[in-house]
Structure formats: structure tokens, C-alpha cells
Amino acid sequence: MTEVQLVDVEKRYGSFVALQKQSLTIQQGEFLVLLGPSGCGKTTTMRMIAGLEEVTSGKILIANELVNDKPPKDRDIAMVFQNYGLYPHMSVAQNIEYPLKLRGMDKATRNKRVLEIAIKVELESLLKRRPSQLSGGQRQRVALARAIVRTPKIFLMDEPLSNLDAKLRVTMRAELKHLHHELGVTTVYVTHDQMEAMTLASRIAVMREGRIVQLDTPKNIYSKPDNLFVAGFIGSPSMNLIEGDVRSGFFRATAVKIPVQFQDATSVVLGVRPEDLKIVSKNSAPITASVYAIELTGESTLVTMKHEATSICVRESADYEARINDVCHIAARTTGKLHLFDKSTGQRISTCSVKPTKC
Amino acid sequence: MKKKLIWAAEHALLVVVSFMIIFPIFWMFLTSLKRPIDAYSITFNFQPTFENFITVFRDPWNLGSMVLNSALVAGITVMIAVPCSSLAAYSFSRFRVKGRKILFFLVLSTQFIPAVVIVLPFFLMFRSLGLLDTRIALIIVNLAIVTPFVIWMIKGFIDALPVDSEEAAMIDGASRLRVIRDIVLPMATPGILTSSIFCFILTWNEFLFSLILTRRNAVTLPVGLVNFRTERGDLWELMSAAGVLITVPIFLMAILIQKHFTRGMTAGAIK
Known part of the structure; x- marks a missing residue:
């Protein structure tokens, strides 16, 4: 030893x-x-x-x-x-x-x-x-x-x-x-x-x-x-990485507006794992996109959604049902699972909490 | 129909080529069994005799000493060339030394030089050394000819062996020499055997150097054949008998190689 x-x-x-x-x-x-x-x-x-x-x-x-x-x-x-x-x-x-x-x-x-x-x-x-x-x-x-x-x-x-x-x-x-x-x-x-x-x-x-x-x-x-790199390498499917900016307490990207506790910053990447997201019915949910693909893995369903260039994967329960092109609303499942990375250096700058579903 | 035609053509060609290659050898075997009177006749209807095989060992032909010379020269050459070449081949194959490629090319390039070019310098050197007409001279010359070839051949076999097993052995606690003994040599055996036999055949058949460097004591079999061209004419039946004696060991070895050669190709890596 x-x-x-x-x-x-x-x-x-x-x-x-x-x-x-x-x-x-x-x-x-x-x-x-x-x-x-x-x-x-x-x-x-x-x-x-x-x-x-x-x-x-x-x-x-x-x-x-x-x-x-x-x-x-x-x-x-x-x-x-x-x-x-x-x-x-x-x-x-x-x-x-x-x-x-x-x-x-x-x-x-x-x-x-x-x-x-x-x-x-x-x-x-x-x-x-x-x-x-x-x-x-x-x-x-x-x-x-x-x-x-x-x-x-x-x-x-x-x-x-x-x-x-x-x-x-x-x-x-x-x-x-x-x-x-x-x-x-x-x-x-x-x-x-x-x-x-x-x-x-x-x-x-x-x-x-x-x-x-x-x-x-x-x-x-x-x-x-x-x-x-680690965020994208570990996890299957890998972490959702969305490029955007932080302005007045919100992370913003196309069709995405999530409250984060972080000072204003440009060129940041928001990382969130598929299992930390869920699909909700509320119109006011922070992310809106349409269903692109539905994959049943057995123990869960992976729903990939797209809005323009942004692609987001959400892990839902195995019995989740949706049709392709349905418009869905996505919200965070738990607190403390959102990561902000600096786009130029690639380093994590903050892991912050959001209150689930509420905006 | 077309397939059958191609099949027939292929086999006809094979038969023709085989006949061209085998017939002279067959004719030599046949002639070796003929009495002098039958030697020039193109007939299968003759009284076969083994008399020629006895005559060639008698005076003045004394083929016995030539057989001994050939066997000793070829045998000792193989015994020196193969171990040395195996180590050299292993080094060329495994060690990433600077200038390795150039060195290997240099070793191989000795094979590009026609024998006739270097036979005279060799003659002069051995004359000053007093080694003319000795087996030692022949062994030295044959080593020079054969070693690069054997290094190249064995390197090919060692290249094909997986390095994993060697590295595993080193980690298991073996030194480099131990790795060569326990792992590389057993795995390369078919290749080394094949190379040894090739080496033996090359030396056994070597003619030019033996012709120039020997006179009486160290004459080898291929040169001995020339003796059967006498003032009385070419003694075909004796020459054929001697030819058979030269061919048979090589023939047997070729059969051996064939078996090992296929093994050499298929043995090796375990994935």
C-alpha cells in the first residue's frame, strides 16, 4: 500500500x-x-x-x-x-x-x-x-x-x-x-x-x-x-450548455430567461444537466422550445427540444408522452444545479440556485 | 462453361510451369541412376544403378571431404549468424535509437553490392592473412553475406510480435535479457527456424566465393561439381549423383520450412 x-x-x-x-x-x-x-x-x-x-x-x-x-x-x-x-x-x-x-x-x-x-x-x-x-x-x-x-x-x-x-x-x-x-x-x-x-x-x-x-x-x-470540458465530457447525455448573457439578475439567451444570483456579465455559458430540468405547463416557465426528439431509455425518457440554434435535453419520467413539434416549457427541477461558465476561459464562475419553476 | 474453361486454362498453365521447373531436377535424378553408357541416351528404359553414388566418394573425386566442408561451413555460419542476428533484429525492432533507420539501411545496403565486386578484395585479404583455402575464410565470408539478410528476416518476424507481452513481462519482474529468453524467443521460434534454414541454404549453395577462395582443402560441394568436367568430357552421371547429394538436404529443409513458414505467418498476436 x-x-x-x-x-x-x-x-x-x-x-x-x-x-x-x-x-x-x-x-x-x-x-x-x-x-x-x-x-x-x-x-x-x-x-x-x-x-x-x-x-x-x-x-x-x-x-x-x-x-x-x-x-x-x-x-x-x-x-x-x-x-x-x-x-x-x-x-x-x-x-x-x-x-x-x-x-x-x-x-x-x-x-x-x-x-x-x-x-x-x-x-x-x-x-x-x-x-x-x-x-x-x-x-x-x-x-x-x-x-x-x-x-x-x-x-x-x-x-x-x-x-x-x-x-x-x-x-x-x-x-x-x-x-x-x-x-x-x-x-x-x-x-x-x-x-x-x-x-x-x-x-x-x-x-x-x-x-x-x-x-x-x-x-x-x-x-x-x-x-x-468536464461539464461536456461527463454525463450521458451530456450537460446542456447554453450561451448567453447575465443582465439584471437574469440569464438570457434566445427563448431562455432564467433568474440567477449573479452580477451582470456577457459571454457566459449556462450549464444544466437534463435530470435537473423538467417540463412544465406554465407559460411563464423560463425556457420555451419545441420537441425535436423523444428517446425512451427504459428508466426514463429523454426529450430533446430546440429553439433556433439552442438545443436542450430534459430527462423526464419513463411514462412521459409528447409529440414532435409540441411547444413545451422547461423549468429547473431543483435548486443549486445551475452552473455558469466563462465562455472565453471555459472555467466555472458560479453555481447558483434558482427557485424551481417560479420566475 | 466459362468457369470450366478458366479452370482448365489455369490448370494447364500450372502443369506447364511445374513441368518446366521439375523436369530438369527429375532428369538429374534419373541420370544419377544411369550407367555411363546410358547417360547420353534419352530413354527411360535402362538398368538403374547406385554405382554413381559410390564412385563419387572414391578417389579421385572424394566427395566426402566436400560434404564435410559444406556441412561445417553452412552449419557453423548458421550457428553464429542466427543468434547474433536475432539480437540485432530485436534491437532494430524495439529500441528507438537515433540513426536507427540509417544503420538498418546500411546493414541492408551491403546486399546491393554484387559478389563479384568484393570477391577480389576478400581474396587479397585472406591471402595476407594466410587463410586461403580454409573453412574459416569461407565461414567469415558467408557470415558477411548472410547476416544482413537474416537480420532483416528475423526483424520482420519480431516486428509482428505484440509488444504488450514483453512489457507485461518487464512489469512482472523480468530484465530485458530475460524477456528475450522467456517471451521473444519462444514466440519468434518459427521465424527464427525459417531464417536459420534460409541461412543454411544460402551458405550451402554459395558458389562464387568458394570457387575463388578454395583450392583443395576447403572445397565445398557446389564447387566440387566443376571437377566432373574432365578431359574425358563431362561425366554427367557422376555430376548428377553429386547434384542429388547437394539437393536432397535442401529439399528436406524446404519441406520443413514450408510447415514452419505457415506457422510463422499465423502465430503471434493474441487479441
Whole structure:
């Protein structure tokens, strides 16, 4: 159980900056998720912690020890790769056994340990098979077993679930979460799937273009996004973002007039999540638009509405019914869920409350 | 109807091409079994004999020492070239060193030089070293010829291997050399075997350098064939017998390669 520190770590490939001077402390026993679109530097960050990639500048400390120049084998880490990185010429048992073998553990102890782990991940009947004879989910479990067969200081997971089908992904997600709870090992997890990040993480580091744009708990990332990027990236469907101005206590945009407690400002963006809005019958509601699309997701109905260029999505109950082109009125469902962002910097400037439905 | 015609045309062409390639070899096998009187006759009706295969090993032909020379030169060349090339190929494939591409090009570019151009310098060098007509000289020359080719071949096989497994092994606690031993070599075995056999065949068949650099002691089989052109004329039946002796090991290896070659193509990545 270990703390990992990145101090002013930078990575360049020639003139291309993959990671701009970033500092990050991963606390002991934490499940930290690096989340971001492809090319944001999340995998690079993880590979530098693993020692598979050299840092251009800065320091990486594992358990307060500088590891910049240590090869991966001396860092006492375990990693699960996106393509699993299994050894195709070895049986499942040999795959799981390999880290122990490299550490000079005797044969009998190795066999015992392999069997224990195999039972834990339900592979005991497949130990003699080759990786090529396994399904995706089974390979994934072999990779996981190989990582947990010894107790490393840190677990690194590079999109371990992305090659699995949707159903298996959900099951494995729960297993990973349980495993982390059971072992309590500091874990760094890379993904571009916000759902995985939200469900697994103790903290999420949202990354973009080689920078960490927000580092916080899933709850705060969701309810208080620091900037427009995080606001738009997290949540499905994503947060409604409406450009407009604040004038004399009202946020105004085309067909939108919402009371906010904020001083006058131009070029701001109002962010509000679909579930924080509702459709009301009152004419005086702050937003008016006509129905553009209705999508039933099962547990709720997503109603997308448009007025000129403004598009707004509202999450309604599953039994909500409307017809396309119906004119609807929208109001906030709860207080404290409206976010104002500065349009030019993208930073959040205020989260303010409005009284529901009343204008 | 049209399909059938195309099928027929295709197969006719295959038969013609196969015949053109196989017939001379077949004729050589046939001639090797003929007595001298039958050697020039175009007949299938002759008394087959294995006499020629015994004669070529007797004085004055002494094919035995040439077989030994060829086997030693080719064998030792493979044993040195393949391990060295495997390490070089791995480095070329995996390490992002500055000037890597230029270096690799330089290694390959040695293959563009016609052998005739460098045979004379080699001759002069080995004369000053006193290595003319020795197997060592042949091994050195063959290494120079074969190594770039083998590096290039094995690099191709290693390039096709997934890096994931190697990185996984390094994280599991293996050093770079351990990774090569435990992960890369087992996975690249079909490729390395194929390359070894190619390397052996190239060396085994090498003619020009052997012709110029040897006289009596280190003569190899392909050069030995020339001995059968005597004042008495070309001894076709003996030459064919010797030809068969040269061909058979290569033939067997080609069959081996075929099996491994397809494995080399299909083995590798697990996704």
C-alpha cells in the first residue's frame, strides 16, 4: 500500500508535448481513474508510472522513493493491459505463475498460490489451456490473476475492460471494484469510459491535451464540473450548455430567461444537466422550445427540444408522452444545479440556485 | 462453361510451369541412376544403378571431404549468424535509437553490392592473412553475406510480435535479457527456424566465393561439381549423383520450412 507522487512530470516526443508539467498525488489505497478522450496523455502518464516510458522532466516517487531511473521490474507494480499482454506460448497456469517464478519462489508455493488465485477468478478449470483457446472475458481474468498473484505496491490498469462486450464489462467492473476493496492496493486506472470512471473511482483525474483539468471525487466531478470540458465530457447525455448573457439578475439567451444570483456579465455559458430540468405547463416557465426528439431509455425518457440554434435535453419520467413539434416549457427541477461558465476561459464562475419553476 | 474453361486454362498453365521447373531436377535424378553408357541416351528404359553414388566418394573425386566442408561451413555460419542476428533484429525492432533507420539501411545496403565486386578484395585479404583455402575464410565470408539478410528476416518476424507481452513481462519482474529468453524467443521460434534454414541454404549453395577462395582443402560441394568436367568430357552421371547429394538436404529443409513458414505467418498476436 503506497502513495504515488508525480512532481512536475512532463513528457515530450520531439516537439510534441504528450504531458505538460503535471503534479499529482495518488493516495495510499486509492482507486484513481485517469479519464479523458484518446490522445489526452492518460496512458502516457500511466506508462511513465510503470516505467515503460521515460519522463522528459520531473520526478515520479513511489512510496517516497524516486523511481525515475528504475526499470519496470524494480518498481514492484502489476499492470493489466488493454490487449491483456498474455504470453501466448504459455498455459494459463504458467501465465499466472510467471511473476512468482521471476521472484524465485519455489515450485510448491507457486503452484499453491496459482491455484488460490485461479479459484478466486474462477479459472481453475482452464489452467492447462493456452490463451488462444480462451474467450475475451477469460483472457481478461487471466491478466487480472497474473496481476494479483503477488501483492504489488500499485496496480495499473490500462483500459482493461474495453475489449469486452457490454454485459461482461458491467460484471467485470463490479468484480474490479470488489477486488480493490478486498486487497486495498493503490490502483491507477486509465479509461475513456466515463461510466467506468464514475463507478470505480475514489477520485477521477479528467485529462485533456496533456493536462489534468479536474481532479476530484466522482460526485464532485459530476455535480460541480470545474470547466466546460468536464461539464461536456461527463454525463450521458451530456450537460446542456447554453450561451448567453447575465443582465439584471437574469440569464438570457434566445427563448431562455432564467433568474440567477449573479452580477451582470456577457459571454457566459449556462450549464444544466437534463435530470435537473423538467417540463412544465406554465407559460411563464423560463425556457420555451419545441420537441425535436423523444428517446425512451427504459428508466426514463429523454426529450430533446430546440429553439433556433439552442438545443436542450430534459430527462423526464419513463411514462412521459409528447409529440414532435409540441411547444413545451422547461423549468429547473431543483435548486443549486445551475452552473455558469466563462465562455472565453471555459472555467466555472458560479453555481447558483434558482427557485424551481417560479420566475 | 466459362468457369470450366478458366479452370482448365489455369490448370494447364500450372502443369506447364511445374513441368518446366521439375523436369530438369527429375532428369538429374534419373541420370544419377544411369550407367555411363546410358547417360547420353534419352530413354527411360535402362538398368538403374547406385554405382554413381559410390564412385563419387572414391578417389579421385572424394566427395566426402566436400560434404564435410559444406556441412561445417553452412552449419557453423548458421550457428553464429542466427543468434547474433536475432539480437540485432530485436534491437532494430524495439529500441528507438537515433540513426536507427540509417544503420538498418546500411546493414541492408551491403546486399546491393554484387559478389563479384568484393570477391577480389576478400581474396587479397585472406591471402595476407594466410587463410586461403580454409573453412574459416569461407565461414567469415558467408557470415558477411548472410547476416544482413537474416537480420532483416528475423526483424520482420519480431516486428509482428505484440509488444504488450514483453512489457507485461518487464512489469512482472523480468530484465530485458530475460524477456528475450522467456517471451521473444519462444514466440519468434518459427521465424527464427525459417531464417536459420534460409541461412543454411544460402551458405550451402554459395558458389562464387568458394570457387575463388578454395583450392583443395576447403572445397565445398557446389564447387566440387566443376571437377566432373574432365578431359574425358563431362561425366554427367557422376555430376548428377553429386547434384542429388547437394539437393536432397535442401529439399528436406524446404519441406520443413514450408510447415514452419505457415506457422510463422499465423502465430503471434493474441487479441
